[in-house]
Amino acid sequence: MLLKNSNARDASMQATASSLARTSHMHEDSLLSVQDVHVELGGNEILKGIDLRVDPGEFLGLIGSNGAGKTTLLRTILGDVEPSRGYVSIEGRRHAKAGMIGYVPQKIQLDPDLPIRAKDLVALGLDGQRFGIGMRGARFWNQVEHAMTGVGAWQFADRPVGRLSGGQQQRVLIAAALVASPKLMLLDEPLANLDPANADDIVKLLNDIRKNEGISIILSAHDINPLIDSLDKVVYLASGNAVVGTTDEVITTEVLSALYRHPIEVLHAGGRVMVMAGETSHAHVNDVDPFAAKPVED
Numbered sequence: 018m019l020l021k022n023s024n025a026r027d028a029s030m031q032a033t034a035s036s037l038a039r040t041s042h043m044h045e046d047s048l049l050s051v052q053d054v055h056v057e058l059g060g061n062e063i064l065k066g067i068d069l070r071v072d073p074g075e076f077l078g079l080i081g082s083n084g085a086g087k088t089t090l091l092r093t094i095l096g097d098v099e100p101s102r103g104y105v106s107i108e109g110r111r112h113a114k115a116g117m118i119g120y121v122p123q124k125i126q127l128d129p130d131l132p133i134r135a136k137d138l139v140a141l142g143l144d145g146q147r148f149g150i151g152m153r154g155a156r157f158w159n160q161v162e163h164a165m166t167g168v169g170a171w172q173f174a175d176r177p178v179g180r181l182s183g184g185q186q187q188r189v190l191i192a193a194a195l196v197a198s199p200k201l202m203l204l205d206e207p208l209a210n211l212d213p214a215n216a217d218d219i220v221k222l223l224n225d226i227r228k229n230e231g232i233s234i235i236l237s238a239h240d241i242n243p244l245i246d247s248l249d250k251v252v253y254l255a256s257g258n259a260v261v262g263t264t265d266e267v268i269t270t271e272v273l274s275a276l277y278r279h280p281i282e283v284l285h286a287g288g289r290v291m292v293m294a295g296e297t298s299h300a301h302v303n304d305v306d307p308f309a310a311k312p313v314e315d
């Protein structure tokens with residue numbers, strides 16, 4: 018065992034995790050407030066009391082293993098999933114105004130033969146809810162061009178979106194989420210399927226967007242390493258529970274052991290963070306994904 022799981026130690030680790038969660042409640046002018054959010058799906062409690070505040074221009078990494086509840090939390094913030102307890106508010110309102118949140122969903126598969134140009138996809142981000150009846154004048158297309166130029170996607174605006182590379186498609190999807198000038202962007206695993214260079218480019222792009230435009234960003238990922246230098250806060254999810262704080266506060270042996278209720282060791286090597294899980298005889302290095310196959314607890 019890497020840590021003895023005595024009751025006293027467990028209680029102290031829980032206290033550390035709770036106190037970190039509480040420190041994120043200090044700002045009253047938050048853009049987003051998630052308070053004691055519980056979500057049940059298919060008879061299982063997927064989120065078990067999430068507390069989170071996001072200030073304007075903050076960049077948060079939502080980190081966790083497969084099935085930890087990242088997509089569920091993003092969809093709850095978006096308003097697509099209703100909490101069974103607790104609430105989400107944006108600028109003090111329970112329901113975000115149209116266009117206030119830009120969303121890049123997970124795993125979009127774009128058919129190579131899809132007869133839609135990249136700029137048509139971005140245009141849907143502006144008038145998607147009234148597609149077919151909206152007026153697409155010069156001002157409309159200027160907004161599309163502005164969003165695509167800002168993310169370095171205007172040069173392939175007229176190409177079929179399904180034939181763009183993964184990195185190019187990700188820029189187009191970010192432009193579609195940005196085009197209505199949101200205050201908050203939610204990106205669900207946008208770095209999955211990107212090579213390290215493209216992942217770095219996307220993180221740099223998002224960092225520029227939040228700095229230059231003051232847009233808050235929540236990005237979900239399994240691996241914190243590509244994000245570590247850009248994040249203001251980490252929201253680390255495990256089996257529906259969360260710890261919130263800076264990376265230095267959260268990515269520690271003590272805090273992650275408390276969150277997982279299991280011994281964890283955090284190592285720093287070669288400029289990367291590695292999270293080692295389990296007993297030494299079964300230890301494996303799996304960046305911030307120590308229990309990828311762990312089932313949802315009842």
Ligand SMILES: Nc1ncnc2c1ncn2[C@@H]1O[C@H](COP(=O)(O)OP(=O)(O)OP(=O)(O)O)[C@@H](O)[C@H]1O
Nearest residue numbers: 058059063081082083084085086087088089090313
């Ligand atoms: N509509 C649903 N009905 C029942 N269970 C669901 C539903 N949607 C998600 N779940 C379950 O909720 C849990 C959390 O899923 P979620 O997609 O939020 O996790 P995740 O952290 O985003 O995982 P991944 O990294 O694999 O995308 C999983 O066990 C999943 O099977």
